[in-house]
Amino acid sequence: MEKRLVLAIALSLLVLLSWSALAPKPQPIDNQSVIENKASLSTAAQAVAPVVSPLASVAPDMDLTEDVIKFTQENREIIFNPATASIVDVIFKKGIEHHLPLKIGFLTDPTLVFKQQTLTNDSISFVYEDPDKRIIKKFTIPNNSYTIELQIQTQNLSSSVLAFNPQLVLGRLDLSAKNSQSRYQDVFLNNREKNMHLAAGKDFSSPDIKFIGLRDQYFCTIIEPTNVGASAYVKKIKPQESEVGLLLKETNVKAGGQIGHLFRIYLGPQELNVINNINSEWSAIIYFGIFDFIAQLLLQLLGFFYGLVHNWGLAIIILSVVVYFLLFPLSIKQMRSMKEMQVLQPKIEALRKELKDNPQKLNKEIMELYKEHKVNPLGGCLPLLLQMPIFFALYQALIRSVALRGAHFLWIKDLSSPDKAFVFKNSIPLLGNQVNILPILMAIGMFVQQKISTTQATGEAAQQQKMMSIIMPIMFGVIFYQMPSGLVLYWFVNSLLMLCYQFRINSQK
Structure with a gap:
């Protein structure tokens, strides 16, 4: 009887582990050659010289023929699509190079084509303009930090009142089997009452959120609106792809007036100390399931022992x-x-x-x-x-x-x-x-x-x-x-x- 029970326990353990062991290996990323793009950048960009390349990772609505702008920092490289004023890839360079496989967007409207870009040492701005409105998206990206500040300023150029209720796509999740990170992806949000972790492949909506995030095995992105209320959604847009985004509350802007939206963003590793130093509430994205408390304790112990011997194996x-x-x-x-x-x-x-x-x-x-x-x-x-x-x-x-x-x-x-x-x-x-x-x-x-x-x-x-x-x-x-x-x-x-x-x-x- 005892032998059978031991065998049953072992088999249960092996079943729970086997899905990770037998999952497909990561697909290699084809890094294409890059060329400099000097035409549309301001002279203030000399300290951070951007380069452009054929688009490496894009959302379905983006134009594959557009060049990209690479914003290179010590700990990461952020790649922008200037036409949509959105982030299309994030490459973390510490240790083993890692591409955040979440199709990061911060996309406001895929139908708008931004024509102007201004790059400085710690920021990049994009401008869209038509007879009715002007939209300025500015990403402030401090060095030696995993944070970003996103400002979206909308100006009413018309002679009448306009209603603005922008949508901000946080990212699109590749749920296909070929994506080795798909089994680790989930959505995290705070609805002002509690923290919630959601399966990436299920549709969901929340009428009012404080912040929302996505994560893969090691890295994550979190966004928090700081001056406007927002609802959040998760929806399948393809059989193997889900979109996560924010819907901002509608605001009427009078003729000649303007409105600004401000967001705090984290793009970095799932490291408790790093996230706690930025916003302790965000650290709840680091979650290990039903035995989370035990896992957190073991990680703290592991970090303590590393501090003693300075070798992770030991x-x-x-x-x-x-x-x-x-x-x-x-x-x-x-x-x-x-x-x-x-x-x-x-x-x-x-x-x-x-x-x-x-x-x-x-x-x-x-x-x-x-x-x-x-x-x-x-x-x-x-x-x-x-x-x-x-x-x-x-x-x-x-x-x-x-x-x-x-x-x-x-x-x-x-x-x-x-x-x-x-x-x-x-x-x-x-x-x-x-x-x-x-x-x-x-x-x-x-x-x-x-x-x-x-x-x-x-x-x-x-x-x-x-x-x-x-x-x-x-x-x-x-x-x-x-x-x-x-x-x-x-x-x-x-x-x-x-x-x-x-x-x-x-x-x-």
């Missing part, structure tokens, strides 16, 4: 050791319960042979045997169940940790991806074009632990032990094979500690 090892010893009393209880069950196995096997034709009486006799020897048949599994929330929380924390991107440890060049000890030009059956050592070592460690923890048994119990000792390490090795090496490192260290303790128990027999 920090993960220390975290694994600390968590193991915190759960050590549960592990001891689990092993003792398993040992007690093993002592009773010969008697249980005898009952099964004697009462094989009477299942009801067999179950009753087995329960009486447990009661007589004061053994809880679930005693070995309950501690394992209690550890599951910690594992799932740690899984979410490590797989979304931007700090692990590009972090080195021993032969591992990136703790946020498989360890890739050996990479080949051609693909190898089952392994692909790379050999990841950590999952293999982990599977070997689990196999050894299974072998040394089994006891003499006969019949069905012996078959179950044999199955567990072979199938489980293989299954874990396969599922963990494409997991981030930081997560595999944590599990491998935990397995080694359990193996060492099992050796100690066996030596005391």
